[in-house]
Amino acid sequence: MSYENKILQMKKMLGKKTTTTIKKEEKPVYQKPIAPSYTERWEKAGLTVVENDFGLVFKRQVRYPFSYQHGHYKLQSFFDALGKWQKAKFEHPYALAMNEKVLFFDTETTGLKGVGTQIFLLGFLEVSKEDESFILTQFILADPAHEAALLFESKLWQKTATVITYNGKSFDWPQLETRWTLHQKELPKLRTQRQIDLLHSSKRLWKNDMERMKLKSVEEEKLGFSRIGDIPGYLAPIIYLDAIKSGVPDALMKVLLHNEWDLLSLITLYVHSTNLLFEEASEESAKTFTNIGKWYADLKEGPQSVKVLEKVTTQFDALEAGNAQYYLAIQHKRNKKFSEAIDAFVAALHFVDSRKKLHVLEQLAMIYEHQMKDYNQAIYYTQEGIKLIKKNEQWRVEQKEKWEISWEKRLLRLGNKK
Numbered sequence: 001m002s003y004e005n006k007i008l009q010m011k012k013m014l015g016k017k018t019t020t021t022i023k024k025e026e027k028p029v030y031q032k033p034i035a036p037s038y039t040e041r042w043e044k045a046g047l048t049v050v051e052n053d054f055g056l057v058f059k060r061q062v063r064y065p066f067s068y069q070h071g072h073y074k075l076q077s078f079f080d081a082l083g084k085w086q087k088a089k090f091e092h093p094y095a096l097a098m099n100e101k102v103l104f105f106d107t108e109t110t111g112l113k114g115v116g117t118q119i120f121l122l123g124f125l126e127v128s129k130e131d132e133s134f135i136l137t138q139f140i141l142a143d144p145a146h147e148a149a150l151l152f153e154s155k156l157w158q159k160t161a162t163v164i165t166y167n168g169k170s171f172d173w174p175q176l177e178t179r180w181t182l183h184q185k186e187l188p189k190l191r192t193q194r195q196i197d198l199l200h201s202s203k204r205l206w207k208n209d210m211e212r213m214k215l216k217s218v219e220e221e222k223l224g225f226s227r228i229g230d231i232p233g234y235l236a237p238i239i240y241l242d243a244i245k246s247g248v249p250d251a252l253m254k255v256l257l258h259n260e261w262d263l264l265s266l267i268t269l270y271v272h273s274t275n276l277l278f279e280e281a282s283e284e285s286a287k288t289f290t291n292i293g294k295w296y297a298d299l300k301e302g303p304q305s306v307k308v309l310e311k312v313t314t315q316f317d318a319l320e321a322g323n324a325q326y327y328l329a330i331q332h333k334r335n336k337k338f339s340e341a342i343d344a345f346v347a348a349l350h351f352v353d354s355r356k357k358l359h360v361l362e363q364l365a366m367i368y369e370h371q372m373k374d375y376n377q378a379i380y381y382t383q384e385g386i387k388l389i390k391k392n393e394q395w396r397v398e399q400k401e402k403w404e405i406s407w408e409k410r411l412l413r414l415g416n417k418k
Contacts, residue, residue, distance in 0.1 A: 030054065030186050033145035038247030045249040047140065054186060055149030058140040060256055063133045064264070071225030073268040075134055078127075081274040090296070090304045092277065094196055094270075096162060102127060103161040103193075104266040107172045108259055110237040118144060119179055120240045121255065122154050125263040136263060138256055143244050148183045151176075157188035162196060164266055166215050169197040198266060201273050204295050209287040215265060223268050231258055279308060286312050286320035294327050306331050313347070322351025326360065333363065338371045354392055358403075361385040369414060379414045382407060 033055045043049055047058040066076035085095040096102060104125035111117035120141040128135050141150045156176070165172055173195065180190045202213055210221060219225040231239065236255045243252040276284060277292060289312045296305035309331065312324035329344030345360045345367075352360065361381045368378035389395070389403045 030148075033143075036143050036244070036247075038244075038249075039142070041247055042249045045253060047249070050139075050153055052149055052152055054152050055146035056142045057146065057149050057153045058142055059153075060136075060138040060140070062136040062260070063128075063131070064136065066132050066134070068134075070264045070268050071219065071223040073223070073271050075264075075267055077271045078267050081271045084274055084278050084280075088278075090301045092299065092301070094201060094273065094277070096196075101159075101161040103159065103163050104263050105163045105165050105168060105172065106259055106262045106266070107175065108236045108240070108255060109175060110240065112171075117175065118147060119150070119175060120237070121259055122150065123259040123263050124154075125267065134267070136260055138259060140252075140256070141240075147179065148186050151180055151183060152187055156193075157190055160191060160193065162194045164196045164198065164270060166202075166262065166266060166269070167197065167199040169195055169200070196270075198269050198273065202269070205273060205276055205288055205291055207287075207291050209285055209291070215262060215269075218269060219261075219265050223265060223272055225261075225265060225268070227258075227261055229254075230261065231255060233258065279311065286316040286324065290321075290324040290327065293324060297327060297331060302331055302335065306335075313344075318347065319351055322348050323356075326352050326356055329360075329363070333367065338367050342367060342372075354388065354394070358385055358388055361388065365410065365414075369417075375414050375417050379411065379418075382411045382414060386411065 030053070032053070035049075035056050039049060039056070042058055047060055050057045050059050064075055066074070066079075068075045079098075082096055082098050085092075086098055088095060106123045107119045108121035108123075109117050109119050118141065122139045124137045126135050126137070139150055139153050141147060163173070177190060180187060199213065202210075202218055206213070206218075206222075210217065216227060216230075219227070231251075231254045236258065239251045239255050243249050276288065279289070279292075289308055293305050293309035293312065296302075296308060306328065309324045309328040313321045313328060316324075325344045325348035329341045329348060332338075332341035332344055342364065345364050349357060349360050361384050365378045365381040365385065368374045368381065386404065386407045389400050389407065392400070395403075
């Protein structure tokens with residue numbers, strides 16, 4: 001065969017297209033777990049069985065009329081709180097619109113952390129305006145094999161709502177996201193929701209006023225609700241694991257009641273917190289209202305902050321109102337009301353802690369130097385600051401040395417200005 005013919009033959013071979021069929025990888029069929037042996041027994045205890053493509057879920061539902069009383073508040077007071085936010089002339093992250101979809105949410109889990117921790121109870125409380133009630137819905141994990149069924153039945157993959165929780169931002173929702181991720185091949189994507197965490201607001205409201213921020217403590221001290229016959233929260237996972245092992249649901253029903261009270265208290269805590277933010281709860285202390293004034297300041301709502309703090313300074317004695325005067329002075333200075341700022345700083349001077357006192361002296365020295373041009377007064381407050389730095393034995397030596405150098409520089413500058 002000639003060289004030319006060989007070349008032509010090779011070209012023909014190269015020109016042939018080879019077709020290979022790539023088989024599409026089929027999605028594995030989900031193996032639906034079998035129903036637990038105790039299903040009928042749990043039904044008799046008052047739970048409803050719900051089946052879906054992923055297994056079985058137990059469900060409990062209770063309706064509460066708007067007139068239902070929980071502690072100090074009827075549930076219908078929630079709508080009064082919404083009405084306050086509609087009329088508010090300031091912005092706040094806890095404000096809700098009147099027609100906003102709201103979902104009160106709480107979970108019970110088999111532990112506090114780790115991939116092995118499962119959610120065994122999803123609790124929801126929603127408004128049903130049609131029959132003027134709040135509907136409590138609880139989904140209970142039939143057993144660990146039915147977890148995908150529990151998560152799917154929550155409908156959190158199709159709901160859009162503002163989720164209100166107590167420590168939900170840090171615990172309940174991240175835990176839910178973790179469990180959802182483990183079933184991402186089977187489940188629709190979990191929707192991101194706006195969240196209001198009432199633990200955060202409780203810390204803002206009652207910092208330095210309450211020793212413990214557990215929901216049960218808040219209920220007893222602020223909401224007028226005491227739990228009778230409640231189980232301690234730490235026993236909930238033990239009770240659940242025992243219930244699926246023994247098949248006996250009696251103790252588990254007490255866990256459901258514990259969760260139910262948690263959810264009802266979320267409504268009344270939201271109401272009480274709203275009333276406080278609108279200064280409509282008179283039983284609270286100067287510390288609480290000072291915290292509210294500071295919260296508004298942190299939100300850049302200056303006029304509302306001043307309004308709350310001024311009320312504290314007129315309704316409480318000098319000792320109780322010391323911190324309010326301090327934060328009020330900061331607002332006055334920010335608003336360039338320097339005479340008012342001086343009065344408030346001086347009123348706060350002997351009633352705040354050492355670190356705040358040093359800041360007060362610094363602010364007074366600055367105002368007298370730069371705004372009032374009264375260098376003698378500026379020197380006086382600078383000298384008082386130096387005395388405080390030297391006298392205080394709780395501050396670190398390195399920090400005191402830095403402060404002394406800074407304050408001595410100010411004193412020298414003021415002396416040259418005289």
